[in-house]
Amino acid sequence: MLKIVVCMKQVPMVTELPWDEETGTLRRDLAAGMMNPACKHAMEAALQLREKYGASITAITMGPPAAEEVLREALAMGADRAVLICDAALAGSDTYATSYILARAIQKEIPGCDLVLCGAYTSDSETAQVGPQLAEELKVPSAAYAEHLEISGRTLRVRRLVDNFRETLEMECPALITVSMERYDPRYASFAGLNEAFAKTDLAVVDAKGLGITAVQLEACGSRTRVRRVFVRSAQKRNVVITGAAANAAAEFLDKYQRKISAVIGKSIETKKQAQS
């Protein structure tokens, strides 16, 4: 039977969150958490694959103890089991460290898995890096931003929309796919499912030691990026007064702003001006 792993992340439920001035990281403690929206689509993709082909689904996440919530939600949606990687020593991991640890956890906890699904990106940091990096760590082929998946034998067929082109790729399992939010609208978990998810005991909690990651390895695979500065991008408004005769003023206005106007309306107004002149 197909073994599917769905990687997920708990993100803050609000879009704007203050950050810690010293560390440059988000003050996640100030907001309620939720399953990252794209991860929910990945979970839905796994459920639909299971309905079509039969599969076992394991949800996995790395985070603080509160991240248990997204795993319970995954169980409520229909995951068969869940793994929480929880270790204070792993706090603040960047995408490189995260993918290293996830890879070790998948290899240890779900050996022989056929397909790893991730959300294409998270709503908090939006790097979209963990999926592709995890594929490198696992040494499996991957494709990002998938909107449809089919499996025939060991061949995975992936449809995705990239740069306005819809392309179909094929690869052999095991593989890693990041799922976009275009399709696979996630189902809501029923209350019976939510209640059931807490009766299930299939939630394993592992730490770095449990995964066989030594302090030396942790040091070596540690975060290679560092947040130097976090700031609010500010937009300034400025009033500009153009004086003179109307025709001249209009010409001056177009001269100064035609590129900006073109960008806003989505087509060039330069040719019009030339045609008029």
Place this chain on the structure above:
Amino acid sequence: MQYNPCVKHKLIRASTRSFAEAELAPIAAEIDQQRIFPREIIEKMRELNYFGLQTPKAYGGAELDSVSSAIVVEELSRVCAAVGLCVTVHNGVAVYPFLRFASARQKDIYLPELASGNAIGAFSLTEANAGSDAGSVETTARKQGSNYILNGTKIFVTNGGVCDVALIFALTSSPEHKLQSSVFIVESKYPGFLRGEREDLCGMRANPVSSLFFEDCSVPEENLLGKLGDGMKIGLATLDNGRLGVAAQALGIAQGAMETAVKYARERQQFKKPIASLQTIQNYIADMATEIMAARLLLYRACDLKDAGMPFGCEASMAKLYCSSVASRVSSLAVQIHGGYGYSKEYDVERYFRDARVTEIYEGTSEIQRMVIARAILSQSIL
């Protein structure tokens, strides 16, 4: 008692909130103004167990605890109180009496239908001359062969316009010819079950609150709930439970109104700064948040007592009394923070203000709640 939410309660809240914000928020204002019962959304809610919140799994329900159930109603009402009302009345006062008082046969017939939302439930006690004075019901049920023949009029029936099963309180005569009230399970398809016009109410306008008329409505005798003459007992026990639901609804309205006001106070500029930076507005926000927190703890404690199998009537009345007054105060302050805009239907806060008011009236007025609480306190020898 837990003072912090457990993972399960957090998840129930998050799940209901995401549903309410995705499905109800876009239509809440329109269905309020147009008085539309949102059947398509109700269909989706059926599959997610919104109509079998505390019904046992054996009957197709979700078998949630009472705090979870309160959280669901709270989160629905935070976005759309009229839909919260439909759910809390169905679960709290239509399904609950079945769980407490129905025979095994009645449970087998009705609970699967109610828990799946295939049948929407209503609870029908109030009449023109029987409001707070619940003992003055005039609807009659006359025994005729193996049926009871119901005659009378019920008013202000929540879900009345759409209900498939209603619990009707009617006067019956005991073998000693003494008049007492009894409860009947009445299906809307029974001949003589007639619906009146929908009420044109101040708030909760998306709920089809209406009158029900019974004209020689024939109800099989096996549809008597509990025993003959159990009406008052069933009514009081059911209202204790219903009050937890209305308290949750009021709490949700208060929370929604506060969040709306806080957002507005951050955005609204006066004197060249957001009004949230003014101390007066901050005082309002501090009072709203404190009262909401107190109301929430009071409600969850009453729910905990119920789940522990302890008496919870007095605490349910306290929660209902306090949560509803908080809903009214907070929604009024929220309008005040919005200034003139808060008095406009363009802004959600105007709807919260209208919806809040009735929580001080239905399921026992605040005056009746005080009576219940005072009686309980005065009957205790040690406080």
